[in-house]
Amino acid sequence: QSLTFSDYGPNRGARAAALETFGANLAEQGIDLTFFWGGSLIGGRGTLQGLADNVADMGSVVGFFTPAQLPLYSIGDLPVENSDTWIGMSAMHELAKTNDALKAEFDAAGVHYVSTYSTSPIQLICSDKVDSLDDMKGLRVRASGPYGDALTELGAEVVRMSQADVYQALDSGLLDCNQNYYYSIVAYKQYEVANQILALDWGQNMSFGIFMGKATYEGLSDVAKAAIDAAGDAFIDIYSESLIDGLKSDRAALEGEIDGNAIDITELADADKKTLRDASNTQIEAWVARVGETGGDGKALLAEYHEIIDRKKAELDKQGYPWAR
Amino acid sequence: MGAVNNHATPSGKDDASLPEMPLAPHERVLEALAVISIGALCLTICISILSRAAGRSIIPDEVQWVELMMIVIITGPLAVTFAKRMSIGVEVFTAWATGRALRILAVLGHVTGLGFLSFLLWAVWRLLANAWQTGEYYKGVVDIPNWIGAALFLFCLAVAWGRLALMIVLDLKTEK
Amino acid sequence: MDPITLAILASGAAFILLVMRVPIAFCIGIVACVGLLLRFSWAPGTELDLVRGLRPTLSIIGTTAYGFVSNYPLSMIPMFIALGHVAFAAGITTDLFDVLNRRLRFLPGGLAVASVTGCSGFSAITGSSVACAAAMGRIAVPEMVRHGYDKRLATGAVAAGGTLGSLIPPSLLFVIYSIFTEQSVRELFVAGIIPGILSLFGFLLTIFIWCWLKPSAAPRLAQQDTAKTSAARDLISLWPLFLLLAIVIAGIGFGFFTPTEAAAVSLMSATLIGLARKKLDWRNLTDAAKITVQQTAMIFAVAMAAKIFATFVSLTRIVPTVLDLIQGVDPSIFIVMGAIVLLYLVIGMFLDSIGILVLTLPFTVPLVESMGMDLIWFGVIVIKLLEIGLITPPIGLNAFVIKSVAPKDISLGAVFQGCAAFLALDFVVLGLLLAFPVLSLMLL
Numbered sequence: 001q002s003l004t005f006s007d008y009g010p011n012r013g014a015r016a017a018a019l020e021t022f023g024a025n026l027a028e029q030g031i032d033l034t035f036f037w038g039g040s041l042i043g044g045r046g047t048l049q050g051l052a053d054n055v056a057d058m059g060s061v062v063g064f065f066t067p068a069q070l071p072l073y074s075i076g077d078l079p080v081e082n083s084d085t086w087i088g089m090s091a092m093h094e095l096a097k098t099n100d101a102l103k104a105e106f107d108a109a110g111v112h113y114v115s116t117y118s119t120s121p122i123q124l125i126c127s128d129k130v131d132s133l134d135d136m137k138g139l140r141v142r143a144s145g146p147y148g149d150a151l152t153e154l155g156a157e158v159v160r161m162s163q164a165d166v167y168q169a170l171d172s173g174l175l176d177c178n179q180n181y182y183y184s185i186v187a188y189k190q191y192e193v194a195n196q197i198l199a200l201d202w203g204q205n206m207s208f209g210i211f212m213g214k215a216t217y218e219g220l221s222d223v224a225k226a227a228i229d230a231a232g233d234a235f236i237d238i239y240s241e242s243l244i245d246g247l248k249s250d251r252a253a254l255e256g257e258i259d260g261n262a263i264d265i266t267e268l269a270d271a272d273k274k275t276l277r278d279a280s281n282t283q284i285e286a287w288v289a290r291v292g293e294t295g296g297d298g299k300a301l302l303a304e305y306h307e308i309i310d311r312k313k314a315e316l317d318k319q320g321y322p323w324a325r
Numbered sequence: 326m327g328a329v330n331n332h333a334t335p336s337g338k339d340d341a342s343l344p345e346m347p348l349a350p351h352e353r354v355l356e357a358l359a360v361i362s363i364g365a366l367c368l369t370i371c372i373s374i375l376s377r378a379a380g381r382s383i384i385p386d387e388v389q390w391v392e393l394m395m396i397v398i399i400t401g402p403l404a405v406t407f408a409k410r411m412s413i414g415v416e417v418f419t420a421w422a423t424g425r426a427l428r429i430l431a432v433l434g435h436v437t438g439l440g441f442l443s444f445l446l447w448a449v450w451r452l453l454a455n456a457w458q459t460g461e462y463y464k465g466v467v468d469i470p471n472w473i474g475a476a477l478f479l480f481c482l483a484v485a486w487g488r489l490a491l492m493i494v495l496d497l498k499t500e501k
Numbered sequence: 502m503d504p505i506t507l508a509i510l511a512s513g514a515a516f517i518l519l520v521m522r523v524p525i526a527f528c529i530g531i532v533a534c535v536g537l538l539l540r541f542s543w544a545p546g547t548e549l550d551l552v553r554g555l556r557p558t559l560s561i562i563g564t565t566a567y568g569f570v571s572n573y574p575l576s577m578i579p580m581f582i583a584l585g586h587v588a589f590a591a592g593i594t595t596d597l598f599d600v601l602n603r604r605l606r607f608l609p610g611g612l613a614v615a616s617v618t619g620c621s622g623f624s625a626i627t628g629s630s631v632a633c634a635a636a637m638g639r640i641a642v643p644e645m646v647r648h649g650y651d652k653r654l655a656t657g658a659v660a661a662g663g664t665l666g667s668l669i670p671p672s673l674l675f676v677i678y679s680i681f682t683e684q685s686v687r688e689l690f691v692a693g694i695i696p697g698i699l700s701l702f703g704f705l706l707t708i709f710i711w712c713w714l715k716p717s718a719a720p721r722l723a724q725q726d727t728a729k730t731s732a733a734r735d736l737i738s739l740w741p742l743f744l745l746l747a748i749v750i751a752g753i754g755f756g757f758f759t760p761t762e763a764a765a766v767s768l769m770s771a772t773l774i775g776l777a778r779k780k781l782d783w784r785n786l787t788d789a790a791k792i793t794v795q796q797t798a799m800i801f802a803v804a805m806a807a808k809i810f811a812t813f814v815s816l817t818r819i820v821p822t823v824l825d826l827i828q829g830v831d832p833s834i835f836i837v838m839g840a841i842v843l844l845y846l847v848i849g850m851f852l853d854s855i856g857i858l859v860l861t862l863p864f865t866v867p868l869v870e871s872m873g874m875d876l877i878w879f880g881v882i883v884i885k886l887l888e889i890g891l892i893t894p895p896i897g898l899n900a901f902v903i904k905s906v907a908p909k910d911i912s913l914g915a916v917f918q919g920c921a922a923f924l925a926l927d928f929v930v931l932g933l934l935l936a937f938p939v940l941s942l943m944l945l
């Protein structure tokens with residue numbers, strides 16, 4: 001069995017490495033993945049449709065691009081308290097695999113869910129010292145999704161811009177700050193042009209993951225289906241372990257001198273943490289209302305999500321990370 | 326055709342080139358829309374910069390509006406460029422061609438173009454149908470629906486397709 | 502059908518159509534569409550099934566084409582084409598070239614030298630080769646032709662000069678490269694400086710040699726014509742241009758706008774300057790806009806078709822297949838590097854720069870890395886190769902842009918002939934960069 005996989009990103013960094021492992025695991029089960037990197041087959045925006053239309057068999061879908069087709073799936077981008085990467089990812093994965101409303105949504109879009117990605121918790125990188133949320137008022141901040149809405153509410157001037165353009169924008173002073181994650185700060189070398197990090201350790205972006213075309217998946221043998229589903233489960237541990245390890249090493253690298261650039265990391269004060277939580281809750285309520293307009297039950301999905309998060313949290317407290325057990 | 330080719334610079338070897346064809350009113354309208362779009366695009370970006378410098382960006386979803394205008398700027402004038410035979414081609418190997426041979430080569434070009442545009446037209450029609458059915462939109466302040474861009478694209482392509490078909494007829498008719 | 506056979510057949514078909522004067526956009530467009538259809542309907546080891554292949558084919562054509570025409574960063578290109586027309590209508594560029602022609606009398610091919618140098622300055626600002634060719638093609642080519650320059654020299658100089666856009670920082674292509682290789686953007690930018698200057702010298706030398714061999718290619722002004730005005734007055738007469746440059750450079754440098762936005766700002770500024778000097782009116786402004794959108798449509802038609810073609814090429818997996826093949830035959834550094842250079846040159850004949858990067862880097866970078874070569878140096882080589890691809894036939898986007906925006910009676914053949922002269926020394930520069938990595942790495 002040979003399947004094509006379309007990814008919008010480069011074959012570099014933690015996510016690509018985890019995908020390679022995912023591919024190697026499948027190869028052991030007799031399923032060969034052929035990767036198309038960098039959007040050379042389908043761009044990020046078109047992947048959902050491309051999978052439904054059999055352009056590629058499998059691919060990386062970003063829910064942000066298809067808000068009308070995947071309204072419930074955008075729950076993964078909400079700033080809920082799940083800042084441990086493994087808790088967030090495994091909770092999102094279980095939700096996507098078991099919740100009927102989400103399943104119906106994927107069915108209608110013509111895709112089959114396989115696994116979840118994550119950005120790891122959100123941080124803010126700035127060119128000048130920003131010690132608190134108050135300092136951020138009036139600054140030009142690149143941000144996306146509900147995090148951008150929350151930052152707007154907190155007084156920042158939010159600019160929408162792609163991560164690839166941020167380097168030059170931070171360098172010229174067009175942007176004061178950028179919403180980003182440790183691994184991505186390192187990958188995009190943004191520490192070269194901005195040396196202040198405000199450690200928000202805010203929720204993660206998780207409304208993106210591995211999907212298959214529904215017809216393609218259903219055309220597979222039961223053995224192949226089982227192999228793919230199992231590889232999807234394993235991917236959660238592979239990728240969250242790599243993100244958590246990377247989080248430590250990237251942060252340590254940034255705190256030391258990275259390539260001769262001295263970076264300042266400022267922790268958020270407790271009062272600011274509460275402000276951020278309140279702003280997050282406003283966004284979560286707005287999300288529930290928006291989903292309600294399209295006939296979805298956001299409240300129920302959110303309750304189930306929280307229930308799984310709590311369970312995963314207890315599991316982590318009791319047993320530690322799966323790879324350390 | 327005297328009224329239409331006032332933009333053309335005299336080439337000095339008219340015997341070796343085919344005449345421009347008169348434009349249809351709807352083709353002029355599309356071209357005018359493209360002209361308006363390019364002005365609007367420039368204004369949109371400048372206003373956005375100025376307002377941002379003043380403290381608050383006043384054009385919501387600027388990127389998406391610019392993208393919509395780009396569709397009109399790029400595909401709106403396609404039919405006009407076909408009528409004016411502006412398409413870029415390699416002439417070195419067929420420099421010997423005049424009159425009849427040139428016309429046959431031109432028809433071959435139009436037919437090939439018609440084939441390509443037919444694929445495009447069909448593909449964009451599916452895109453539009455899909456955007457309409459799903460109600461998909463660009464997440465932003467205004468939430469601009471995807472079908473608007475697809476519809477603009479489809480309409481401009483359809484007009485360009487019609488022009489190419491007409492060019493085949495016109496060139497074959499001159500042939501007789 | 503075997504995908505490699507399909508890729509070879511498709512390239513052959515495109516070539517035959519090209520020779521028969523079929524517009525380039527149509528050639529590669531139709532071949533890409535039919536190729537995609539065959540690829541999806543005729544998987545290796547199965548029967549042809551067009552019905553099965555149609556859905557993915559239409560899907561990918563639709564999303565690729567739509568994604569290309571609705572693209573924010575590409576708005577830079579129509580803006581800079583318009584800038585060329587507006588600056589011309591406003592008299593800004595005519596003044597400039599008259600002054601240059603008087604003041605650069607001592608220099609063989611003075612206007613061509615000024616144009617190429619202007620391109621390097623322009624590219625330092627925009628970071629886009631095509632945008633640079635679009636503006637300078639409209640500004641410089643008609644002026645050189647007006648002053649009696651050989652059309653091939655005039656168009657070749659600007660097409661080649663435009664290729665400095667991505668090598669001299671800032672450069673979007675280097676940013677994309679950095680993402681695929683996890684290299685420092687700043688180091689890549691710095692590494693591009695000397696190769697950029699070296700390329701510029703190569704172009705200037707080409708002009709000197711050309712004018713030395715054939716002085717009539719760039720006629721010089723008689724002595725008495727230069728004495729009419731003083732140097733100071735000449736300089737002052739160029740104030741609109743200096744104002745324009747000051748706005749753009751300061752605006753980007755102080756973070757008021759991005760390079761993409763700078764295109765719109767410079768267009769707006771040129772328009773306002775033209776209106777203030779009463780050189781622009783409603784009529785020539787709308788005329789400029791009309792020509793701009795027509796030329797934009799032509800250029801984007803080719804680029805969009807090339808984008809769909811790139812998707813088809815990606816699907817055939819020809820790049821990894823060829824690289825595997827070469828490695829299997831002879832895995833020595835020289836052979837592999839030679840093959841990579843050849844690969845980029847061949848692909849560069851057909852595809853656009855960003856398309857080539859995403860298509861090739863996933864395969865070439867690990868290979869180069871495994872051989873222990875420096876990835877910053879390799880980045881410079883790749884960008885240089887992409888720049889060369891912009892002026893090689895049959896698909897040379899810079900050459901097309903010049904052909905579109907230059908006076909109508911200049912044929913594409915003449916543009917490519919001009920490019921060919923500049924390519925000769927460009928290959929020497931490429932050879933130097935390959936042989937002496939220190940040229941790229943010494944400033945780091």
Ligand code: NA
Pocket residue numbers: 624625626627628629665666667668669670671672
């Ligand atoms: Na540049």
Ligand code: NA
Pocket residue numbers: 849850851889890891892893894895896897898
């Ligand atoms: Na080329």
